[in-house]
Amino acid sequence: MEPSDEHIGARVRYWRERRKLSRKQFADMVGRSTSWLDKIESGERDLVRLPMIERVAEALGLDPAVLSDESRAQRARQCVDACEVQSIRRALAAYPGLQSGKPEVVALEAVTGQAFYLDHAWMTSRFTVVARHLPSLMAEAQRAVQTASGRDQVAAYRVLVTVYRLASSMLLKFEANDVAWLAADRAMHTAMLVDDTWSLARATRSVARAMTSIDEQAQAITTLLAMADRMHGEVNTNAAELLSLHGMLYLAASITAAEQEDPGLARDMHEAARATALRYEPHYNDHHTFFGMTNTQIHRVAALVRLRECGQALEFAASIDPKAVAGLSAERQSNYLLDLTEAHTGVGNYRQAVRMLGRAEQIAPEEVRCRPLAHGLLRSLLGSTSGESARLVGQMASRAGVEA
Secondary structure, three states, X not given: OOOOOOOHHHHHHHHHHHOOOOHHHHHHXXXXXXXXXXXXXXXXXXXXXXXXXXXXXXXHOOOHHHXXXXXXXXHHHOOOOHHHHHHHHHHHOOOHHHXXXXXXXXXXXXXHHHHHHHHHHHHOXXXXXXXXXXXXXXXXXXXXXXXXXXXXXXXXXXXXXXXXXXXXXXXXXXXXXXXXXXXXXXXXXXXXXXXXXXXXXXXXXXXXXXXXXXXXXXXXXXXXXXXXXXXXXXXXXXXXXXXXXXXXXXXXXXHHHHHOOOHHHHHHHXXXXXXXXXXXXXXXXXXXXXXXXXXXXXXXXXXXXXXXXXXXXXXHHOOOOHHXXXXXXXXXXXXXXXXXXXXXXXXXXXXXXXXXXXXHHHHOHHHHHHOHHHHHHHHHHHOOOOHHHHHHHHHHHHHHOOOO
16 A cells, blocks of 8 residues: 555545534444544544554445555545445435425525536536535425425426436436436426426436436337427427427437437437527527537437447547537536547547547546446557557556556
8 A cells, every 4th residue: 555645534534524424423433432533533643553444444435445545545536436326326215205294494596506506517527526415405405396385386396307317317427227217217207297398308318318228218219209299389489498408309319219229210310409409599598408519419429439330420520610519518528528439449549549538537537537438448448559548548547446
């Protein structure tokens, strides 16, 4: 294990606070006093005995090396871990409506603000931020729906749909697919209770992605197109509010068709999204979807990669304005670069694949260092590169804790 300028106690404090444990709670968990914990966290007393390090690590849900090894400590800090995924699972298992007594009134404005903050964190690929705050926000949003007055009811339901969607997206990122399906289904059920087109369109995308993750592509496409058809008339009368959501349904359908290995349908759905994007105007509300021609184009690249048409994907990507891509969210940009990494790998252009993956890491470190999908790309490149490219991909793999 490597020496560190940061003492173990500082790491204990960091993880205790990240787990949202008070000093008293944590001291009780490890069978020590709060004064003992204060001395450990301040560095006044060293935590050096392995049995005690293991006890503290177990209470925090960590591998002991995360407390004692500098490189492991750095990698763990930057990624969502199993305990945080489990916290999201537990939040989904709560049914506050079954509790007796009148629920505490929740300030809808505060819950809405927190949901907006986590939505922004998601778009910037700061998944650790989302994971830390999502379980408590889910409970708050559930109570907001229970206590909202008539005029605030739709707004409360929209917040809860947003929170369930974030949970589903987070779980899909880290391949907890069955639970992601549960979160997406909760979003859809919530949206159907209020019969709000905004909520239904957003929930439908989440449900479709979750269905695709468990190999239910045909049903996912049916669901997406049913929602697109349902909202068609309303889109025509309220394009500024709903057009972006309508277009994103077609983009989701294009990716799902590609996953189903149906190139014709994938192309048709891309063209439907493109036609929608041509109607889109800058002052329209994109609801954090970043819908528009550029997002439509990079979805086409993603579809071609999933169809294993890597050469076509790269040819199409060459027609996309890089400056327009740079205007998208970090999450969208980095996933586009991951698609390009896979495409370049597919045609044997490993040097360019490493370059794309390096750019993705610069834009959104958590996407490359923490996601199983990116780890798979790193392992592939570790076995395929040489020279400077091998050195660069080796450095990325080291930061991600990936071995060949």
